[in-house]
Amino acid sequence: MRAVGRSGRYRGRVTHPTDVPAGRATIHDVALAAGVSASTVSKVINGRYGVSAKTSEHVLRIVDDLGYASSLIASSLRRGRTDVVGVLVADFEPFALALLEGISAALHGSGYDLLSYAGSIADGPRHEGWERRSLSRLGGTLIDGAILVTPTVEAAGSSVPVVAIDPHTGESLSPAVAADSLAGALQATRHLVELGHTRIAHVRGRIDLESARLREEGYRRALAEAGIAFDPELVRAGGYSTAETTEAAAALLDLADRPTAVFAANDLSALRTMEVAQERGLRIPDDLSIVGFDDIPAAASSEPTLTTIRQPLREMGAEAVRLLLARLDGDAGAAPEHVQLPTRLVVRGSTAPRRHRPGR
Amino acid sequence: MRAVGRSGRYRGRVTHPTDVPAGRATIHDVALAAGVSASTVSKVINGRYGVSAKTSEHVLRIVDDLGYASSLIASSLRRGRTDVVGVLVADFEPFALALLEGISAALHGSGYDLLSYAGSIADGPRHEGWERRSLSRLGGTLIDGAILVTPTVEAAGSSVPVVAIDPHTGESLSPAVAADSLAGALQATRHLVELGHTRIAHVRGRIDLESARLREEGYRRALAEAGIAFDPELVRAGGYSTAETTEAAAALLDLADRPTAVFAANDLSALRTMEVAQERGLRIPDDLSIVGFDDIPAAASSEPTLTTIRQPLREMGAEAVRLLLARLDGDAGAAPEHVQLPTRLVVRGSTAPRRHRPGR
DNA sequence: TTGAAAGCGCTAACAA
DNA sequence: TTGTTAGCGCTTTCAA
Numbered sequence: 001m002r003a004v005g006r007s008g009r010y011r012g013r014v015t016h017p018t019d020v021p022a023g024r025a026t027i028h029d030v031a032l033a034a035g036v037s038a039s040t041v042s043k044v045i046n047g048r049y050g051v052s053a054k055t056s057e058h059v060l061r062i063v064d065d066l067g068y069a070s071s072l073i074a075s076s077l078r079r080g081r082t083d084v085v086g087v088l089v090a091d092f093e094p095f096a097l098a099l100l101e102g103i104s105a106a107l108h109g110s111g112y113d114l115l116s117y118a119g120s121i122a123d124g125p126r127h128e129g130w131e132r133r134s135l136s137r138l139g140g141t142l143i144d145g146a147i148l149v150t151p152t153v154e155a156a157g158s159s160v161p162v163v164a165i166d167p168h169t170g171e172s173l174s175p176a177v178a179a180d181s182l183a184g185a186l187q188a189t190r191h192l193v194e195l196g197h198t199r200i201a202h203v204r205g206r207i208d209l210e211s212a213r214l215r216e217e218g219y220r221r222a223l224a225e226a227g228i229a230f231d232p233e234l235v236r237a238g239g240y241s242t243a244e245t246t247e248a249a250a251a252l253l254d255l256a257d258r259p260t261a262v263f264a265a266n267d268l269s270a271l272r273t274m275e276v277a278q279e280r281g282l283r284i285p286d287d288l289s290i291v292g293f294d295d296i297p298a299a300a301s302s303e304p305t306l307t308t309i310r311q312p313l314r315e316m317g318a319e320a321v322r323l324l325l326a327r328l329d330g331d332a333g334a335a336p337e338h339v340q341l342p343t344r345l346v347v348r349g350s351t352a353p354r355r356h357r358p359g360r
Numbered sequence: 361m362r363a364v365g366r367s368g369r370y371r372g373r374v375t376h377p378t379d380v381p382a383g384r385a386t387i388h389d390v391a392l393a394a395g396v397s398a399s400t401v402s403k404v405i406n407g408r409y410g411v412s413a414k415t416s417e418h419v420l421r422i423v424d425d426l427g428y429a430s431s432l433i434a435s436s437l438r439r440g441r442t443d444v445v446g447v448l449v450a451d452f453e454p455f456a457l458a459l460l461e462g463i464s465a466a467l468h469g470s471g472y473d474l475l476s477y478a479g480s481i482a483d484g485p486r487h488e489g490w491e492r493r494s495l496s497r498l499g500g501t502l503i504d505g506a507i508l509v510t511p512t513v514e515a516a517g518s519s520v521p522v523v524a525i526d527p528h529t530g531e532s533l534s535p536a537v538a539a540d541s542l543a544g545a546l547q548a549t550r551h552l553v554e555l556g557h558t559r560i561a562h563v564r565g566r567i568d569l570e571s572a573r574l575r576e577e578g579y580r581r582a583l584a585e586a587g588i589a590f591d592p593e594l595v596r597a598g599g600y601s602t603a604e605t606t607e608a609a610a611a612l613l614d615l616a617d618r619p620t621a622v623f624a625a626n627d628l629s630a631l632r633t634m635e636v637a638q639e640r641g642l643r644i645p646d647d648l649s650i651v652g653f654d655d656i657p658a659a660a661s662s663e664p665t666l667t668t669i670r671q672p673l674r675e676m677g678a679e680a681v682r683l684l685l686a687r688l689d690g691d692a693g694a695a696p697e698h699v700q701l702p703t704r705l706v707v708r709g710s711t712a713p714r715r716h717r718p719g720r
Numbered sequence: 721t722t723g724a725a726a727g728c729g730c731t732a733a734c735a736a
Numbered sequence: 737t738t739g740t741t742a743g744c745g746c747t748t749t750c751a752a
Binding site for chain 1: 437477478479496499661
């Protein structure tokens with residue numbers, strides 16, 4: 001039978017030092033049990049010279065018995081370094097998760113552990129400047145360097161080296177990794193043009209991101225190339241948020257002269273647009289073609305599957321690790337400031353040649 | 361001029377208090393600039409009573425100017441609580457990432473931020489007991505509670521409340537969330553039996569996990585049900601590691617009397633088995649049917665797509681959050697100790713009726 | 721070879 | 737209403 005009100009058990013730690021440690025063991029518990037001072041224990045654990053083999057061995061046994069591991073918090077506060085790399089995200093959504101997979105793989109064997117912090121959860125979404133706050137909370141103490149995923153602000157001047165992935169718009173001061181959004185958007189829109197579409201809409205992304213602007217730019221250029229007049233009615237703000245995208249898609253699809261194709265600035269927006277269209281009884285791709293951007297896993301398993309522009313997300317994560325480690329190891333000069341990776345069109349089931357509408 | 365040395369640029373902070381803060385601002389920088397004491401700043405930041413509106417406003421402006429945010433490290437060390445939930449994983453691989461997505465979503469609006477720590481990266485893979493170490497490093501200070509993903513050891517007795525997902529084998533002392541592996545394995549194997557297969561192999565998972573054992577158990581039961589004799593030759597250890605799985609798959613496929621179907625204990629193993637088979641010129645599903653377990657995103661985009669047993673990973677993450685929050689809020693009694701979620705068969709392209717081999 | 725003491729940045733108790 | 741002090745767990749001088 002289990003005790004109720006259990007959480008009290010974790011907080012109410014008695015401080016009397018001879019107690020059996022209630023929670024985790026501290027360095028003092030070890031010192032006490034081993035009959036040495038805390039500083040000796042510290043030396044043993046960190047492999048410092050000046051401890052006899054006998055003492056060392058003895059202490060290590062106690063450490064093992066007590067299952068002691070030094071508190072990351074306390075030691076980092078003191079040492080100012082942790083051998084941990086931080087990945088700061090607003091939220092754990094598919095885009096960030098794919099990057100995380102690449103980052104993790106690239107970090108293997110580097111000697112760094114990996115910590116990821118979502119700073120925009122407790123406070124509610126879309127908290128401008130979350131990464132500055134996160135960085136300030138973790139940086140300088142908990143993590144030796146950080147990778148920022150789609151930051152909302154420029155984070156230069158941080159206390160630790162920082163690399164941005166899919167950076168903020170404006171002259172980027174910190175090193176950054178991005179995919180070629182302009183080329184990607186050109187490919188996406190050309191694909192729709194080649195399928196015979198002329199009324200092509202665009203659901204815009206977070207315009208504070210360089211990449212989202214470039215995607216709109218690519219869309220416009222491809223239209224111009226094809227001699228299709230730009231219609232401001234057909235561009236709507238989605239902001240990568242579900243609510244805003246839903247609204248944008250609805251407005252677009254309720255237009256008297258409805259578009260026959262949509263290029264959305266990312267996959268999540270594209271998938272949401274697809275749902276909105278389907279709720280209205282539109283068939284995809286027969287009545288409406290949709291192209292996304294990113295190639296997140298869900299793009300391959302939607303119904304129909306989503307035609308999209310693939311960003312090499314795992315490679316982008318690995319690239320960011322490379323830039324960051326170069327800076328952590330002090331030879332920033334060896335690594336470039338900005339890395340751009342190619343994108344490519346992945347044609348799936350959500351796009352088809354334009355068909356004349358029966359009803360019109 | 362700053363000190364040199366490894367990352368010296370970021371560390372060699374001059375301590376003279378009137379300097380422009382080189383790295384992040386500390387509470388003392390704020391206090392100094394505001395002309396008040398550090399404790400007053402602390403009170404303002406944490407909304408404690410006993411500070412005049414005027415002082416408070418003044419301090420807040422300085423805080424804003426300096427971009428100050430309190431160090432999570434330092435405050436947690438002092439307060440013993442952080443309002444952060446930790447997710448401890450060995451590595452950021454697809455299974456953990458899918459859970460993370462669910463955990464993150466479920467945590468929105470709970471007042472807790474989310475931190476995920478991969479404890480098995482710097483030390484190399486398969487470090488037994490990584491979660492105990494991680495927990496000891498983070499728990500009691502950095503995180504208020506933890507969700508452990510496929511832990512290698514029982515973590516009861518930790519300093520903070522803990523919930524396991526896909527727990528370790530043996531009588532689980534901490535609350536746990538799992539999918540119904542036994543039923544899943546039965547479905548997987550029956551599916552192969554129904555397709556006419558009789559030589560069905562099994563690539564076993566990490567046998568320290570309860571779930572992996574149940575999957576083997578389900579496999580055996582389904583064979584028995586169908587009156588197919590169990591052949592120990594057809595069960596190989598994969599351990600969820602690429603290297604071991606490659607070996608297992610190779611051994612199986614090089615058997616004189618090769619199996620016509622394989623049930624792998626997770627998708628990654630199944631996908632690896634698929635590759636090994638394809639390297640040998642075997643066509644899937646014509647020459648070999650393969651069933652996985654998990655339904656990670658990659659299962660839907662492999663070539664051919666993978667038939668698998670779907671675990672509701674995001675729901676499992678959400679369930680774990682529910683159990684953890686109940687414990688953090690002190691009413692553990694309100695939440696169950698163990699939650700099991702259903703699995704279901706997802707038939708895709710990697711399974712087909714058994715065909716008689718031309719050459720035999 | 722060992723231990724005492726100081727201090728990392730912060731907060732809580734207490735004093736002024 | 738404000739500031740002083742002590743101490744969270746650890747590491748690092750420095751003295752014994």
